[in-house]
Each structure stands twice: as structure tokens, then as C-alpha cells.
Amino acid sequence: xxxxxxxxxxxxxxxxxxxxxxxxxxxxxxxxxxxxxxxxxxxxxxxxxxxxxxxxxxxxxxxxxxxxxxxxxxxxxxxxxxxxxxxxxxxxxxxxxxxxxxxxxxxxxxxxxxxxxxxxxxxxxxxxxxxxxxxxxxxxxxxxxxxxxxxxxxxxxxxxxxxxxxxxxxxxxxxxxxxxxxxxxxxxxxxxxxxxxxxxxxxxxxxxxxxxxxxxxxxxxxxxxxxxxxxxxxxxxxxxxxxxxxxxxxxxxxxxxxxxxxxxxxxxxxxxxxxxxxxxxxxxxxxxxxxxxxxxxxxxxxxxxxxxxxxxxxxxxxxxxxxxxxxxxxxxxxxxxxxxxxxxxxxxxxxxxxxxxxxxx
Amino acid sequence: xxxxxxxxxxxxxxxxxxxxxxxxxxxxxxxxxxxxxxxxxxxxxxxxxxxxxxxxxxxxxxxxxxxxxxxxxxxxxxxxxxxxxxxxxxxxxxxxxxxxxxxxxxxxxxxxxxxxxxxxxxxxxx
Numbered sequence: 001x002x003x004x005x006x007x008x009x010x011x012x013x014x015x016x017x018x019x020x021x022x023x024x025x026x027x028x029x030x031x032x033x034x035x036x037x038x039x040x041x042x043x044x045x046x047x048x049x050x051x052x053x054x055x056x057x058x059x060x061x062x063x064x065x066x067x068x069x070x071x072x073x074x075x076x077x078x079x080x081x082x083x084x085x086x087x088x089x090x091x092x093x094x095x096x097x098x099x100x101x102x103x104x105x106x107x108x109x110x111x112x113x114x115x116x117x118x119x120x121x122x123x124x125x126x127x128x129x130x131x132x133x134x135x136x137x138x139x140x141x142x143x144x145x146x147x148x149x150x151x152x153x154x155x156x157x158x159x160x161x162x163x164x165x166x167x168x169x170x171x172x173x174x175x176x177x178x179x180x181x182x183x184x185x186x187x188x189x190x191x192x193x194x195x196x197x198x199x200x201x202x203x204x205x206x207x208x209x210x211x212x213x214x215x216x217x218x219x220x221x222x223x224x225x226x227x228x229x230x231x232x233x234x235x236x237x238x239x240x241x242x243x244x245x246x247x248x249x250x251x252x253x254x255x256x257x258x259x260x261x262x263x264x265x266x267x268x269x270x271x272x273x274x275x276x277x278x279x280x281x282x283x284x285x286x287x288x289x290x291x292x293x294x295x296x297x298x299x300x301x302x303x304x305x306x307x308x309x310x311x312x313x314x315x316x317x318x319x320x321x322x323x324x325x326x327x328x329x330x331x332x333x334x335x336x337x338x339x340x341x342x343x344x345x346x347x348x349x350x351x352x353x354x355x356x357x358x359x360x361x
Numbered sequence: 362x363x364x365x366x367x368x369x370x371x372x373x374x375x376x377x378x379x380x381x382x383x384x385x386x387x388x389x390x391x392x393x394x395x396x397x398x399x400x401x402x403x404x405x406x407x408x409x410x411x412x413x414x415x416x417x418x419x420x421x422x423x424x425x426x427x428x429x430x431x432x433x434x435x436x437x438x439x440x441x442x443x444x445x446x447x448x449x450x451x452x453x454x455x456x457x458x459x460x461x462x463x464x465x466x467x468x469x470x471x472x473x474x475x476x477x478x479x480x481x482x483x484x485x486x487x
Contacts, residue, residue, distance in 0.1 A: 108368040112406035116398045317405035
């Protein structure tokens with residue numbers, strides 16, 4: 001059952017990667033506009049070789065997964081993680097080639113809206129208290145049940161919601177997930193604020209049309225953030241309460257399990273919906289102007305590692321659009337990047353604490 | 362309501378920003394008490410230094426068009442500039458007209474241009 005589930009997920013990932021390069025329409029590869037708009041000359045051969053490599057990698061991985069699945073479920077999980085990384089390799093390889101073929105057109109006349117974009121203008125006043133409640137409620141519930149919990153508590157569950165890992169009862173083992181959820185919510189609200197403040201830029205020609213498309217794209221980004229914050233709140237709250245399964249009735253435990261799976265499906269479906277809206281806006285901008293992002297010559301210098309990273313000390317913008325126009329990346333030369341490095345490193349610190357206090361006690 | 366910056370323009374960037382905001386105020390697109398974006402936001406959007414935007418805002422503040430409040434950002438204070446003598450207002454007009462004359466335009470052509478620009482400004486105001 002678990003094996004079939006993992007294999008289906010893996011096949012869906014391959015399908016996604018198969019169509020990934022052309023998400024911005026037929027004239028782009030990996031979202032990047034090719035020079036001279038000559039997709040036939042530059043794009044088609046790269047796309048063909050990418051798909052060939054992807055399918056070979058996927059076939060090897062599938063055979064490997066099927067062989068490993070006969071050994072044990074744990075080794076299958078490890079093999080699956082490795083396979084997920086393996087199918088990324090062709091993307092990186094051909095993204096580098098595509099980056100060399102990109103259209104380097106830069107702009108000297110550019111337009112931006114003279115309208116403040118503040119977090120409070122993009123805030124739903126009903127949603128925020130609900131998210132705060134979802135984040136803090138597990139602390140209250142777990143504190144209430146803490147005395148009743150057995151000395152050994154479950155900390156890991158299989159896909160059916162049955163416990164398969166245990167730890168001694170301690171503050172860390174019980175409250176680890178609510179702490180993680182609080183951290184995640186803080187990270188996501190900072191991220192949302194920065195996405196709202198991300199560079200908003202259109203070409204001086206056709207400014208009004210492109211502006212309205214970029215606004216749709218921004219609204220979809222904000223929607224994606226709000227959706228992820230809400231559903232992650234529900235998801236982590238239900239997972240945090242799983243630890244109560246020894247002390248609550250089986251009906252409550254199975255309800256928690258169902259709620260977890262429903263929220264996983266909702267999370268992914270909602271994210272797909274909002275990303276699809278961003279892709280549609282990006283495609284329309286491409287067909288309207290021939291470009292997706294509009295940069296000055298100075299800004300164009302800031303991209304490194306095939307457009308995956310942006311480092312430009314001369315640029316005062318912190319969050320900037322990715323070259324493909326869908327999603328954002330940070331300017332690593334900006335002072336604010338330190339906050340992000342800290343936020344990304346701090347859960348690692350939390351995991352280390354977790355290992356020290358739970359696993360090796 | 363957009364603001365356009367041209368890197369190849371001979372005017373400095375802060376001047377272009379101030380001119381664009383003046384134009385929006387004159388046309389009535391920016392009304393009194395309208396809030397302008399924070400310096401950080403506009404600088405990031407346009408890809409210019411924070412000081413460049415701050416200088417433009419300060420220039421408009423001394424003209425009495427903007428009021429800069431701490432925390433609230435810049436707000437349109439008035440739709441008429443204050444403290445400019447007639448001679449000070451004439452100077453840029455004289456320079457602009459001289460430029461048109463030197464470009465070889467005839468009296469009538471200059472008049473047409475002036476009337477055309479005035480119409481553009483007034484049409485938007487209504």
C-alpha cells in the first residue's frame with residue numbers, strides 16, 4: 001500500500017518535470033525567454049535532450065525503487081528521497097544550457113506604480129486571528145493533557161496514522177511541533193511582507209496592460225501565501241495533536257488522521273491553483289511584450305548560477321522576480337538577506353536540539 | 362498611476378522622479394492626502410538608490426507639495442506650490458522656450474506645442 005502510494009507520487013513528479021520547461025509557453029524554456037525568439041533553433045534540441053535524460057533517469061530510479069521496496073519500507077523512503085534529487089539533475093544541466101541562450105535584452109525606460117503596497121492592505125482581518133488561534137491552540141491542548149500522557153510518547157507515524165517511533169516524555173518531545181509551527185508562521189508572515197514589497201516593474205511602453213497583469217500575479221502570490229499559512233496552520237495543529245493518540249478515543253485519533261490528509265491535499269491543490277494563475281499572467285505578459293521580466297543593464301549583471309541566485313550590491317531592491325516571472329528570489333547582497341539566512345538556519349538548530357534532548361537522552 | 366524613469370534622459374533620476382510626481386499632482390491623479398509609496402518601496406521598484414528617492418521627496422516637500430510624516434510616509438499636502446516668485450516660475454519656462462526656438466521651431470509651431478501640452482494637462486484635470 002505504502003509502496004504503491006510512493007510510486008504514484010514519483011510518477012506524478014516525473015510528469016510535472018516532463019512539462020516543466022515549457023510552463024511559460026512554447027517560446028520559452030524553464031521560463032526563460034530565448035534570444036531572437038528562435039525556439040525552433042535553440043529550444044527544441046535542448047528540450048528533446050532534456051526529456052530523453054529525464055526519462056532515462058526516471059526509468060533507472062523506478063527500477064531501483066521497485067528493487068528496494070522488497071527490502072524494507074525505511075530503505076524505500078531513503079531511496080525515494082535520493083530518486084527525487086536524481087530527477088532534478090537533468091533540470092539543472094539543461095537550465096545551465098538554456099541560460100547561455102537567453103535573450104539579454106535590457107531596458108532603460110521603465111515604469112513602476114506610484115501606489116503604496118503595505119502589508120495591511122493585503123491583510124484579511126478574519127484570517128489573521130484564525131491563524132494565531134490555530135498556532136497557539138495546540139500549546140493549550142497539549143499543556144492540558146500533559147499530565148495524562150504516558151512516560152513514552154509517540155513522535156513518528158506511518159501513512160495510516162499508526163505510531164512507529166517513540167520518545168521519552170519531555171517538553172521537547174511534546175511541544176516540538178507547535179514550536180516548529182510557530183516558527184513557520186513567523187517565517188511565512190515575513191516572507192509575505194517581503195513579497196508584497198518585491199520589485200514591481202513594467203516596461204514604459206504598454207505600461208498599463210502589463211501593470212494589470214503583474215497585479216494579478218502579485219494577488220496570486222499573496223493568495224498563495226495566505227492559503228499556505230492557513231492550511232499549514234491546520235496541518236501542523238493536527239499533526240501536533242497526534243501525540244495525544246494514547247490518551248484520546250480512537251475516533252478522535254482517526255479524525256485527526258483524516259484532517260491531516262485532507263489538509264495535505266488542500267494545501268497542494270490550492271498551491272497548484274495559485275501557481276497556475278501566476279503562470280497564465282506570465283504567459284500573457286510574454287505574448288504582449290515578448291519579455292517576462294524587465295531589467296536594466298545593471299540589474300542583469302546580478303544573476304548568477306543560471307539565474308537561480310541574485311547578488312547585486314548596487315540594487316536597493318530586496319525581493320525580485322525570478323527570470324521566469326513566476327515566483328521571487330532575494331538579493332543576497334541586501335542587508336535583509338541575513339534575516340533569511342538566520343531563519344533558514346534556525347530550524348536546523350531546533351533539529352539539533354531535538355536530537356540532543358529526545359534521541360540521545 | 363505610474364511613474365516612468367529613463368536612464369538615457371539628461372535630467373538626473375531624482376529630478377525625473379520629482380517631475381513625474383509633479384505631473385501626477387497637476388493632472389489631479391494624485392489628490393490631496395494621497396499617500397505615496399515608502400522611499401524603500403519606490404527605490405526598489407525603480408532600481409535606484411534610496412537617497413535618490415529621498416532627495417526627490419525632499420525637493421517636493423520644500424515646494425510644499427508633499428508632507429513627510431514619520432511612520433506614515435509621504436502624503437500629498439497641497440496641489441499648489443508655495444513660496445515661488447513669478448521670476449522663479451518664469452526661468453524654466455524661458456529655458457524651455459529658448460530650447461524650442463534653438464531647435465528651429467517657428468513661432469506658430471511653438472505655440473501649437475504649448476497649447477497642446479496645456480490641453481493635455483487640463484483634460485486630465487477635469
